[in-house]
Amino acid sequence: MRDILPELREWHTAGTPFALATVVAVHGSAPRAPGAVMAVSADGAVLGSVSGGCVESDVFEVAGEVLASGRPQLRSYGISDDEALGVGLTCGGSIEVLVRACVPAADRDRLREVMDLVAAHEPVAVATLLPRATPGGTSDAAPGEAGAPAATLVVLEDRTAGSLGAEGLDAAVTDDARGLLAQGVTGVQRYGAHGQRRMQEVSVFVQTYAPPPxxxxxxxxxxxxxxxxxxxxxxxxxxxxxxxxxxxxxxxxxxxxxxxxxxxxxxxxxxxxxxxxxxxxxxxxxxxxxxxxxxxxxxxxxxxxxxxxxxxxxxxxxxxxxxxxxxxxxxxxxxxxxxxxxxxxxxxxxxxxxxxxxxxxxxxxxxxLGELAGAIHHAAPDGPDGPDGS
Structure with missing residues (x-):
């Protein structure tokens, strides 16, 4: 998000609603890593990218639906079908993209705090409860309901803000988010509904904003x-x-x-x-x-x-x-x-x-690359990440 942060802060200050599309998972070869974002304002302006051009047109349409309904969508994009002009990736992998509405008036102070912390290079993690992936990308609960998909928990080194809908889940995610933040790693974590380990009832996307390397x-x-x-x-x-x-x-x-x-x-x-x-x-x-x-x-x-x-x-x-x-x-x-x-x-x-x-x-x-075979994009190594599009 850092690469489009100045414009996002301008939209927020002006009270402009926008949808934020975020790559939450990558399988195989893909152009962008988890954490890459694309923002679409209510008047159709676009910032950033989630795939380098492969699926942006479809994500743009989904962003309009999300802004109209207020309901988040989780979309999966795999290999494109060139003959059918299908939307998808050409590199052989697949990505999952969460699209959610960001309406400044709904949670103005928290959204501003996160953007200010990122701009100041202060460590912060944002945990988001993901909807279940379905063909239509729809979520199972409306925003605001207990445990609603796209509920967020902001995690700093000394405090938290917000909730994912269950105290146990918040506690487990807070511990994990601080660990991921220390490593500079962004990704999906899975838990039981109340934060139980080794269960996979709910998926939480933890996006970390560690200081730049x-x-x-x-x-x-x-x-x-x-x-x-x-x-x-x-x-x-x-x-x-x-x-x-x-x-x-x-x-x-x-x-x-x-x-x-x-x-x-x-x-x-x-x-x-x-x-x-x-x-x-x-x-x-x-x-x-x-x-x-x-x-x-x-x-x-x-x-x-x-x-x-x-x-x-x-x-x-x-x-x-x-x-x-x-x-x-x-x-x-x-x-x-x-x-x-x-x-x-x-x-x-x-x-x-x-x-x-x-x-x-x-x-x-x-x-x-012309002398090589196989995937063009290398998988992210284990351990701390270097600079990315987050």
């Missing part, structure tokens, strides 16, 4: 400016760090969320790094590189990319071995950084770095 770029060079721009585009919160005051300036790095003047290893040892963080070392100087990489290898960072020629890489790894770094730790370094795209400019190098980060995250091969 971080990209730490070390070395205030022209390649860093291009890398910061593409990192921001991919949804990372970007920090550029360099010890040289003349180079580490806001004017040189307008795309970065912050520019830090500090010795790289000192800053890295003092800042928060988690399993979603990516580190790009572009400094080219052993007095910066070696202590910085020793510090980086002590973190749980998802990716550590280091710029330099193959000769520089060999010299660097020799220095790291002398400093006591083991082979398993050295294997974590992506060096020379990036995929072999043949690029030469800072912008092309930044694309190469971003491509390797994406490949690392999703487990891709880095080979041309």
């Amino acid at each position: 971080r990209m730490l770029v070390f070395g205030a060079i022209d390649h860093a400016a291009a890398t910061a721009r593409i990192g921001s585009f991919l949804g990372y919160r970007v920090t550029v760090c360099d010890a040289r005051p003349a180079f580490a300036t806001r004017e040189r790095f307008p795309a970065a969320d912050e520019v830090v003047r500090a010795w790289p290893h000192t800053y890295l040892e003092s800042t928060t790094v988690d399993a979603r963080t990516v580190i790009c070392v572009l400094t080219h100087d052993p007095k910066f590189d070696v202590p910085l990489m020793i510090a980086a290898l002590r973190t749980p960072a998802a990716y550590i990319g280091v710029m330099g020629s193959r000769r520089t890489h060999l010299d660097r790894t020799a220095r790291l071995r002398e400093a006591g770094v083991g082979e398993a730790e050295l294997a974590r370094l992506a060096s020379p950084v990036g995929l072999d795209l043949g690029g030469r400019t800072p912008q092309e190098t930044a694309v190469s770095i971003a491509a390797e980060i994406i490949q690392h995250r999703w487990g891709g091969t880095g080979r041309p």
Whole structure:
């Protein structure tokens, strides 16, 4: 939802009713992950996407029905029938899409709070009770009834708001939502009607809005400016760090969320790094590189990319071995950084770095898709997600 959040907040402030379509489940290959959203206003304006164009026209029609009736619908879309001009996916997988009405006057304060928290990068999870999937996508109870589909529970680290209709269900979902939020995972959980574990009477979609993952770029060079721009585009919160005051300036790095003047290893040892963080070392100087990489290898960072020629890489790894770094730790370094795209400019190098980060995250091969067979879209890996369309 982050990518369309400014417009949604404008609709909410203006009191514009809209329907929100959310991908709640993906089976097999699909263009968008759970949490991807498309919004349709009462006057027909559209924001976002749930499939990259395959089923949006049908979702648009369903959104109109939902706005008219106030009743949520859960729609399933599988492989399209090209000969019959059927609506569906062309990639071989299937998705489930929840379409619900968002009428600001109905729950103005709670909806505004969630959007404000997401905009401020504060952790919040929204749990929604799903209707049973039927061919028509209709729900079994009207909104407002106890346990009604599309009832929501907002979960923060220290409190909750709303209810799914049963105290036991709220308690179980709250515990699970906080766990999913800590991992940055969005998905469907199943329970008994009163929150019993190992039962599948009701399905609850838990959408998490964890703070954006971080990209730490070390070395205030022209390649860093291009890398910061593409990192921001991919949804990372970007920090550029360099010890040289003349180079580490806001004017040189307008795309970065912050520019830090500090010795790289000192800053890295003092800042928060988690399993979603990516580190790009572009400094080219052993007095910066070696202590910085020793510090980086002590973190749980998802990716550590280091710029330099193959000769520089060999010299660097020799220095790291002398400093006591083991082979398993050295294997974590992506060096020379990036995929072999043949690029030469800072912008092309930044694309190469971003491509390797994406490949690392999703487990891709880095080979041309035309040379491969099977699913194009890789399944989400277990564990923390990186940036997405949520």
